[in-house]
Amino acid sequence: MNSSISYPQFAVVGHPNKGKSSIVSALARDKSVQIGDTPGTTQVKRGFPLKVDGKIVYELFDTPGFQRARQILAWLEEHKPSSANNRIEVVKAFISEHRDNPRFIDEIELLEPIVNGAGIIYVVDASKPYGAEYEVEMEILRWCGQPSMAILNLIGDENYKEEWKRALGQYFRLVRSYNPIKATFRNHIELLEGMAQLNEEWTKSIKLAIDVLENLHQQKIEQSIDAIVKSTINSLSFVYKQKIKAQKATKKEEEKAKAKYREALIRNEKHLEREIESIWNHLSIEKVEHSLSLDNIGLFSKQSASIFGLGQKELAITGASAGAIGGLGIDLAFGGGTMFLASLIGGTVGGIGAMIGFDNLYEVKVMGQKIGKRELSIGPMKNLNFPYVLLGRSLYYTYVISNRSHAVRDSLELKSDEFFGEQIFDANRRKKLEKVHSKLRKEDKVPPPILEEYREVILESFKLI
Numbered sequence: 365m366n367s368s369i370s371y372p373q374f375a376v377v378g379h380p381n382k383g384k385s386s387i388v389s390a391l392a393r394d395k396s397v398q399i400g401d402t403p404g405t406t407q408v409k410r411g412f413p414l415k416v417d418g419k420i421v422y423e424l425f426d427t428p429g430f431q432r433a434r435q436i437l438a439w440l441e442e443h444k445p446s447s448a449n450n451r452i453e454v455v456k457a458f459i460s461e462h463r464d465n466p467r468f469i470d471e472i473e474l475l476e477p478i479v480n481g482a483g484i485i486y487v488v489d490a491s492k493p494y495g496a497e498y499e500v501e502m503e504i505l506r507w508c509g510q511p512s513m514a515i516l517n518l519i520g521d522e523n524y525k526e527e528w529k530r531a532l533g534q535y536f537r538l539v540r541s542y543n544p545i546k547a548t549f550r551n552h553i554e555l556l557e558g559m560a561q562l563n564e565e566w567t568k569s570i571k572l573a574i575d576v577l578e579n580l581h582q583q584k585i586e587q588s589i590d591a592i593v594k595s596t597i598n599s600l601s602f603v604y605k606q607k608i609k610a611q612k613a614t615k616k617e618e619e620k621a622k623a624k625y626r627e628a629l630i631r632n633e634k635h636l637e638r639e640i641e642s643i644w645n646h647l648s649i650e651k652v653e654h655s656l657s658l659d660n661i662g663l664f665s666k667q668s669a670s671i672f673g674l675g676q677k678e679l680a681i682t683g684a685s686a687g688a689i690g691g692l693g694i695d696l697a698f699g700g701g702t703m704f705l706a707s708l709i710g711g712t713v714g715g716i717g718a719m720i721g722f723d724n725l726y727e728v729k730v731m732g733q734k735i736g737k738r739e740l741s742i743g744p745m746k747n748l749n750f751p752y753v754l755l756g757r758s759l760y761y762t763y764v765i766s767n768r769s770h771a772v773r774d775s776l777e778l779k780s781d782e783f784f785g786e787q788i789f790d791a792n793r794r795k796k797l798e799k800v801h802s803k804l805r806k807e808d809k810v811p812p813p814i815l816e817e818y819r820e821v822i823l824e825s826f827k828l829i
């Protein structure tokens with residue numbers, strides 16, 4: 365390694381279009397890496413450092429693929445030294461002799477960081493069959509004598525991992541599976557643990573990198589939970605006020621105010637989503653506004669209530685345990701009492717969404733004495749289920765964003781089969797959460813210890829996902 369550089373470096377190499385740039389992007393947690401369908405997207409090598417608190421933890425070189433491997437190997441063989449430990453000198457000689465030759469520009473780009481001390485990460489697509497043509501590339505890499513690992517990426521649906529492993533095992537110290545698109549934070553750490561074993565000199569700094577990354581990950585979770593708590597409390601205690609002209613609000617005034625009230629809650633949720641994206645370096649996810657199913661589902665929809673809210677039984681328990689129904693009346697709290705009771709008896713009839721109308725679950729009050737000074741006031745939200753819809757959605761969003769690889773260039777896709785809902789808020793947790801929700805419904809202040817407990821329960825729930 366370059367003596368002036370104190371962190372490990374790795375050159376990510378292989379055939380064009382095998383996911384090298386995607387792997388660099390995922391491991392450097394950097395969205396600026398160019399990824400493309402057409403071979404040749406990456407034309408010059410570029411270093412992508414992973415920085416934490418301004419300090420470089422490791423650096424990855426994204427390189428163009430091999431183009432003329434056969435000719436290079438022929439040249440190396442022609443200049444074969446008498447002993448294997450001098451082979452790297454021959455590779456260096458190849459580079460200096462061909463530096464100005466445009467035919468070898470790609471190979472020089474990819475070999476240079478390696479002869480300067482970078483480790484080798486060789487990437488293959490194991491959804492395609494193994495072929496002897498790869499042996500030329502692997503042989504050249506072996507000439508460099510640097511610590512090396514191979515990554516099996518599965519781009520397509522088929523799986524030829526076993527035959528690849530048998531071949532790669534002969535050339536590389538370590539062979540691991542890693543999918544840059546699907547990789548979670550855990551997969552990233554596991555891969556780093558493998559990389560730490562490649563070279564004694566790097567073990568310490570990569571282990572340090574793992575510690576630093578894990579701490580950072582924990583910090584980001586805490587920040588996300590703080591943002592969720594703040595936003596949820598804002599939404600649940602939100603009251604919209606509007607002046608009205610006469611003694612009573614007209615239907616039109618009331619409808620307009622209701623719309624404004626709902627818009628404010630939706631805006632609040634969007635603001636939280638941006639905050640979560642920013643915490644996880646995923647700001648400006650492409651096309652997110654158009655294809656995000658959370659958007660399509662909508663904060664007030666029946667679907668959202670059935671996916672993220674509580675089931676009927678849980679709601680009954682929640683209501684009873686907190687005495688939350690209180691003076692509200694069951695109809696207002698549950699949006700249709702008779703239907704609710706029928707469903708309770710009959711089990712899950714059509715899910716909670718079928719019976720909760722989200723429309724009339726907040727109170728509309730007219731306040732003030734003098735005509736012309738009277739106000740229409742809407743909120744806070746009285747629906748017992750709504751806090752769980754909000755919390756469920758924001759925890760799910762955080763889960764998806766925090767596990768999103770930086771190699772993903774597609775728009776954010778939220779799959780309904782991944783949704784979770786009631787299971788993370790068990791009765792015991794709900795009882796604690798309800799202490800806060802019931803106070804907010806009554807427009808009471810939440811004492812700091814209860815708020816702290818609320819935060820802890822939400823953090824705990826997130827870790828269960």
Ligand SMILES: Nc1nc2c(ncn2[C@@H]2O[C@H](COP(=O)(O)OP(=O)(O)O)[C@@H](O)[C@H]2O)c(=O)[nH]1
Binds near residue numbers: 382383384385387544
């Ligand atoms: N579905 C899927 N696509 C991938 C995966 N890895 C790479 N790709 C896609 O394959 C193409 C080439 O990837 P890229 O990282 O640019 O390959 P490179 O030429 O080796 O740097 C891009 O369209 C990637 O989005 C993967 O694991 N799964």
Ligand SMILES: [Mg+2]
Binds near residue numbers: 398
């Ligand atoms: Mg590339």
